[in-house]
């Protein structure tokens with residue numbers, strides 16, 4: 001961490017979400033990089049709101065948060081009615097699953113915990129559900145480290161890379177998916193330069209990815225999203241490396257708005273395109289990108305910049321939070337189970353079935 005500030009938070013210690021003393025503890029990512037503050041939550045409804053309001057965001061981080069939120073709900077419902085808690089909690093689970101529509105990790109975590117509940121947990125469910133949530137959290141971090149190794153191995157030494165949005169420790173259980181590959185690739189000496197899109201309108205790149213890379217002392221360059229294509233034309237990047245919120249059965253990938261145009265530009269300029277996501281982001285029940293629900297967020301996020309309105313009254317805004325990158329524009333999908341090059345449904349099915 002040669003270039004890191006003296007008060008740097010070790011990237012390996014950054015936890016977007018934690019269970020601490022019986023409470024759900026979230027970094028309030030709306031305040032970064034200016035303020036590093038936590039929210040402490042004790043109930044599922046406020047946890048669901050924290051996901052909707054993007055206190056915590058990032059597909060895997062949302063899934064881990066949801067798993068802990070189910071523990072909060074079980075504690076409340078068991079206290080209210082030790083004999084009927086497992087029925088009363090169903091409505092809580094439904095509410096939580098609707099907190100954000102695109103990232104399948106949320107629904108994956110809720111339905112995984114629901115399955116555990118419906119299979120029957122004798123006595124007080126708290127410890128059983130908490131240990132499962134903590135396993136999901138630990139598995140996500142382990143998956144990210146594995147993906148970091150697998151993704152970094154694809155990158156030729158001396159490469160420049162471009163990343164979009166935030167896919168680091170702040171977007172996951174820890175370490176990161178696409179930014180985990182950047183971390184591993186830089187540590188291995190394969191990545192020479194890192195470029196980060198600012199990622200309008202929520203500025204995950206300018207506020208969160210930039211913060212993580214500075215904390216870690218990885219030299220990086222922030223660019224406007226609209227500069228990405230010109231950067232590729234300059235021949236400065238060999239790979240675009242992004243995360244995912246949902247990978248459909250045919251490999252079409254939902255990710256932060258702006259990913260699709262970056263993939264088109266990458267293909268035009270001969271830049272390779274890597275999607276990095278754990279298998280909890282792969283949704284084999286969704287046949288293709290057209291079937292992935294795309295979240296539309298408040299117009300105000302587009303009508304302003306950094307919380308200050310910039311557009312005149314009277315103008316409308318359209319604010320899809322994600323777009324779909326078709327599988328044919330993706331050179332590699334990296335999961336903890338392995339790398340799928342030129343993804344197709346058959347290749348994804350085989351990967352998902354592998355040990």
Ligand SMILES: CSC[C@H]1O[C@H](OP(=O)(O)O)[C@H](O)[C@@H]1O
Nearest residue numbers: 057058059167171243244255256
């Ligand atoms: C580790 S993948 C994170 C994924 O989530 C982001 O969206 P949001 O910040 O709205 O939750 C973005 O799509 C990232 O690629």
